[in-house]
Amino acid sequence: MADGGNGGPGAAAAGAAGGRVHAQPQERAMWCDERFNFQATFLQCLAKHVPNIYSAEMDPLLEKQEEMVQAAVLYPLECYLFGEDPDMFLEKLQQSGTSQLCGKVFKGGETTYSCRDCAVDPTCVLCMDCFQNSIHKNHRYKMHSSTGGGFCDCGDTEAWKAGPLCTKHEPGASGSAKENSECQLNEEIMEHSRRVFPAVIKYIVDMLIWEEEKELPPELTIREKVDSYYCVLFNDEHHSYDHVIYSLQRALGCELGEAQLHTTAIDKEGRRAVKAGHYTSCQEAKEEIKRHSENVSQRPLHVEVLHADVMAHQKFALRLGSWLNKLMSYSSDFRQIFCQICLKEEAGSENPCFISKLMLWDAKLHKGARKVLHELIFSSFFMEMEYKKLFAVEFVKYYKALQKEYISDDHDRALSVTALSVQMFTVPTLARHLIEEQNVITTITETLLEVLPEYLDKNDKFNFQGYSQDKLNRVYAVIYDLRYVLVSKPTLWTDRLRARFLEGFVSFLRILTCMQGMEEIKRQIGQHIEVDPDWEAAIAIQMQLKNILLMFQEWCACDEELLLRAYSECHKAVMRCSTNGRSREKTVFHLCGHTLESRPYRVSADPVSIHLPLSRTLAGLHVRLSKTGTISRLHEFVSPEEFQVELLVEYPLRCLVLVAQVAAEMWRRNGLSLISQVFYYQDVKCREEMYDKDIIMLQIGASLMDPNQFLLLILQRYELADTFKKLKPTKDQDLIKQCNVLIEEMLQILIYVVGERYVPGVSNVTKDDVTMREIIHLLCIEPMAHSAITKSLPENENNETGLENVIDRVATFKKPGVSGHGVYELKDECLKEFNMFFYHYTKTQHSKAEHTQKKRRKQENRDEALPPPPPPDFSPAFSNVVRILNCDVMMHILRTILQRAVELETHLWTEAMIQMVLHLLSLGLLEEKQQLQKSPEEEVTFDFYHKATRMGSSALNAVNVLMLLEKLKRVPQLEAQKDTVNWILQMFDTVKRLREKSSLTTVAATSGSEATKGDESSQDKEKAERKRKAEAARLHRQKIMAQMSALQRNFIETHKLLYENTLEAQGKEDSIMEEESMSSAIDYSRIALGPRRGPSVAEKEVLTCILCQEEQEVKLESAAMVLSACVQKSTALTQNRSRILELSGDTLDPLFMHPDLPCGTHTGSCGHVMHAACWQKYFEAMQLNFRQRLHVEQIFDLENGEYLCPLCKSLCNTVIPIVPLQAQKINSEDAEAVAQILSLARWLEIITVRISGYSVKNAKGEKQSLPAFTNKGMGNSALEFHSILSFGVQSSAKYSSSIKEMLILFATTIYRVGLKVAPNEADYRIPMMTWSTCAFTIQCIENLLETEGKPLFGSLQNRQHSGLKALVQFAAAQRTTSPQVLIQKHLIRLLGVLLPNFKVEDTPSLLEVDMFHILVGVVLSFPSLYWEDAVDLQPSSISSAYNHLYLFHLTTLAHITQIVVSSATESPTARSSDNSEEAQSAQSFCREICQYTSGCFSQDIPGWLVWDCVKKGIMPFLRCAALFFHYLLGVSPPEELLQVSEEGQFKALCSYLSLPTNLFLLFQEYWDTVNPLLQRWCADPVVLSCLKGKSIAVRYPRKRNSLIELPEDYSCLLNQASQFRCPRSSDDEQKHPVLCLFCGAMLCSQNTCCQELVNGEELGACTSHALQCGAGVCMFLKIRECKVVLIEGKTRGCLYPAPYLDEYGETDPGLKRGNPLHLCRERYRKLHLLWQQHCIIEEIARSQETNQIFFGFNWQLL
Ligand SMILES: [Zn+2]
Ligand SMILES: [Zn+2]
């Protein structure tokens, strides 16, 4: 505890505490003297030191304060307490073992783990450490982010069904030998503790609850009072940061920075002194702050003026609190003594004990104090089960007071002592104890009743109109406590428990009574309601209560006696609430000879409420009575006279009628609030305790009432009595429509009442059966993701749906692809369970499911009837429900509707109605059939068949149902129902036969076989029928196809251009193919360089502009066509991420690229072509358009030329002009002839002469701009300045002005973006940037092809292909728009690297340049040497062929040397006996190098190894060169390069590029020329230093970059994040660690501590990291949220799903579901490609286009 080893407190004190150190030994002695009163001495000491230590409150030196505290108080105190050196003692104590409980307290944002298999409830959690060391790691766990304040339950045997201990907390695991894990303190220390703790605790309590602002208690007042005060500001949740800052600035006149500092501290600590001074000045400041804050927010800030000494002692009290807190962790004895003292009540006093005092004061304490207090409770009481119980008792004792304080407090719940309830109430034994001894259920419900009265109306019902959301949220906390107490059902019931629980239940019923019928509504007629009433609060409470209601019911059902008593209490409560309407006189209603007497009530006119928790609880208890069979004893508790079933049914029925009327649009004028309420009434979040229970209540009614009366009641409440009385119907179309909807709704409810039996108790089903049925019906709609199914199932109190138990029985899992998610598909055998009228279907779900299922049956070529599946049997208590099917009124209803359909009274029926009638008929027939199959015919009284075949009346035209069905088949509108009707008719037949069979067994045998025969024949008939239908369907399809293709033709007609464009593109490919096949026949040369160069394949290019749709041939002299393009800086190829990038290119010289490729300029294109003019028009229009829109700068940087491609919406910032390839063909005979004279040596001489000639020429005019030329050993007087022209020249290409303009525009963009500078068309670096982006882009593409394992040619995406083609041709043409002198200058500098005799100043050594960049530069700038007196000539084809060949050979030689030198330190890993020609050449080459480097290069490296290095190392260079020359010259590559094959590839590359496969032959061949070059290359100091191992050069091949390796299991990342400490600040505030996926750096994002000032702008850690790591573009993983973030620059970014999937193939952004997550390699690879293809910017732009919500986020501060 003595603050991390800074030499012990003594040493620290000696250094810093000055004069006070002398007092120390004396004081220690004083305390040790037993005669002294410890408490008095202790206080004396504090009185003396504390005000001094905390004297500089405004500007405290925290370290010094701490040292002084240690020296003056804590050290002596500890010495006294332990009787020896504190450090040594605590060390010993620590060694002796730790507690079995982990008890780690979570900070906000920390990850917690729960086990779905073993946790007793979801509040039982483990910390990361314990989880990783527990058995649950391999179970079905959940991960979540803590909101702070909870603690780790490791070691709590009550929290876990299995594995309560992790290996770390297992006894004996921590290395202690003793079984008894904690050492006992000796008696002396115990004795001292008993003396020290009370004094310390009393001081803490006294100071924390101290209310005097100016005075201290007398014991602490020992000196003259000085006039020194602080003005202290407290934090609250009402005022925002800005409010506080504003008020402080105004009131104190301080700087913004200071005000911010204060505000941050206030927010963190809860209070802070903002001004020091005399009393009056502080008082003034206080008033000022209050005044200003009131001005901005209607409420003043809380400010106090405190005396400096008071402030000091309060601070110290907290310090002592954390001291105790630390001490508690060492020993159980300490904890027990501490708890005993805290719980001790003063004898004879009414005052609460210490700990209760603190609890009661909690809401008044500031944030910092609360934190210390709660931590202390965690580390003491909660670590000792015995004392936890005692604490809980105290807690419940003051529960009401605490909750009331909390409700009026304005701090978050996490900061309130009431939040501790979950730690106690969820412990099963503790909960039971609290119920038995403290009556906690009653306490909680009474608390609720006491805090809610402000919402009671005159009828004592709740009414939440105008409620305060915040306050109600605080009330929910109390409701939650109820849930915690109930979460584990007791297994053992004592009389006391029973009594207390029942008492609690009755008390709870009082709350429900206030809810029963609350917020009544009345139908609005005529006018629309003015204000939508507040409905959310009532529904929210309903949601909160749902599981509590279910748990109460479950608890009741544990015990027969209890259940009956609870039922009777609940019944009484319902009856008390059902008085409404009793004043009205009963009326009588007749139908079909049955009468119903009832009190008049109309939902459409009288008040109605959807809140009926009492009725629904009763329904819940009723099914439990039925389930347990206890219902037989019901009459003992509720007499039949009292029961009054009609009254019980009444209110739920009204509610269902309300829903029907809303569907019939009768409540239109009541606004949206009603629609929302009805939605939630049936929604999965509420339905279990609302809608479902209402259906059950109707079933109870149907089972206990006379069926006819029941139906009459229904008809009456649905206000449909008249409709079925055959009175003359109204003519009002609206009313008829309304009425039809109501009939549909009623029929549906009847179907549910009879058919919905999947409730344990209603029938004999299990919970699993219920869940399975829900899932089956969800999947009948469509295949669904796991999370979607979960969301549609109700959660129980443990947030479980039971899905996993059953899903595999009903569905099969289908894995996801690279995007999307996995889904479950219903198993075929479950399809028969489908019930079209499933009561949890919404209207849309119903029709979707019906559609899906019919379609499926059609595809299977089956009939389309979807009859109900046979339902399970009702349990005995409900068996009477089926009687409503065959009662007279039902028959009347069915007949009436069918008759209307048959008589074609179109407006009086609907198809849906008929479907429902058919469904009811099916249910009736199924029921009778099932009964007949089970029991002898004479016992089956259910006579549906009989009733349905009976005439409706005695009239002549009377009909029965059967007859009506026959007629129905002929109704044309009901064609779709024909199959169902047939099915029902067959069922009639079956039932008839069953009836007959049993009565006439003998006849049945024969008639049975006949019947089956009949069946067969009917089946045959059906088959024929179906065949006919299939044929008809086929013809129909044909017709439709014909229509479609006609339509298509029209479409092509109208979109002709578009189509022709694509056709054209296809055609082009074809022509290429043709040419290729031709070529293989002719077999022309596939060599790109030198005299045997093959012909350019340059076909005529006709392109279509995507804007004006006109086509144009690309020609030099025509107006320019352009390709949309995006130029960006990139670090995708970097070999060294730690290299600091220059953020501004003002002084950068980009001619040479470092071999690390730290940062390049990439040019990409989406491949869409426009006329330059069209593009310009489009761009201007867009600029104009967007300037008027706000925030648009976040999508496009218009200033920098950004726009979205008009076709594909990719982000672009420029265009590439399309320059046609100039087809060239050389006569190889001529060329070979030239070879005789133009050797490499001669070629070198010629260009040397040319260059020195220029230098002489130029020297005349201006200052010498070219290097002094040393013509050593190459002198040939025969050569002169013009010799270069003698090998053939031609005139330079003439570009149209429009092409020229575009050349300049694009070149300037590259320059501007690549260097981050202002555009300047005349800058000398423009050509350099052009060559550089050309080289870099090729390298990127080569890299990509390699990593993707694709062949070099033929596998590029179309956009890459056309982009690269345009880029290379542009780069060649760009030269013509720059001054040739400039190009020559650059050329000479580039050649300087290869030809040291040109050595210009600052020429980098061989190891400091990327050779491919040199190659591209020299090849593209070389023609400038042909420039002659303002005549721009260019080399002829033959000249070019030689130039290219020699330039390429030179760079290749240089590159080989680079590779050999840089791999010199490689040591052979394997032996090889390879003694090939190549190995021998390599060996001799090495000898040369060794010689030239004076032995720095070791000669011992075996030749085969060198050859191996060279062959592997040179590959990327050769591949890039092949791509470059191909796109430059258009020479077709060899076939081998269209495939992937390593060996073949090397040979093919060598042949294409005119190289010998033994590359060292190049040296031998050119030895005389190369030898001097090699000497100079090797002699460079940089090369030597590298060979000596003093510096490191890049190895070849360069490493291929990939995103960092991510762990397979996501919790590893969370683990990593939990260990993350912000590099800049030490506070333990919540951090947002993010991981850079490029380099693996972990950053502290969205936090002011890690912001950085870049060019005067505050940038968040990510944004500033991205500037370096990805040149502005970067990819991060937000670990705690499990989201990928893409960012670009300072203003743009987007979120992207992380590449982690749960076992159901779904991502989990925000870890909301918390399932275990595993890395999905394919998705991570997709992210990798996004990066390497330079598509991050594109992805961001696309996501910003689609999600318009990004405005709120400040990416800059990420
Ligand atoms: Zn733990
Ligand atoms: Zn543990």
Ligand SMILES: [Zn+2]
């Ligand atoms: Zn487990």
Ligand SMILES: [Zn+2]
């Ligand atoms: Zn155009």
Ligand SMILES: [Zn+2]
């Ligand atoms: Zn495009």
Ligand SMILES: [Zn+2]
């Ligand atoms: Zn990075």
Ligand SMILES: [Zn+2]
């Ligand atoms: Zn930070």
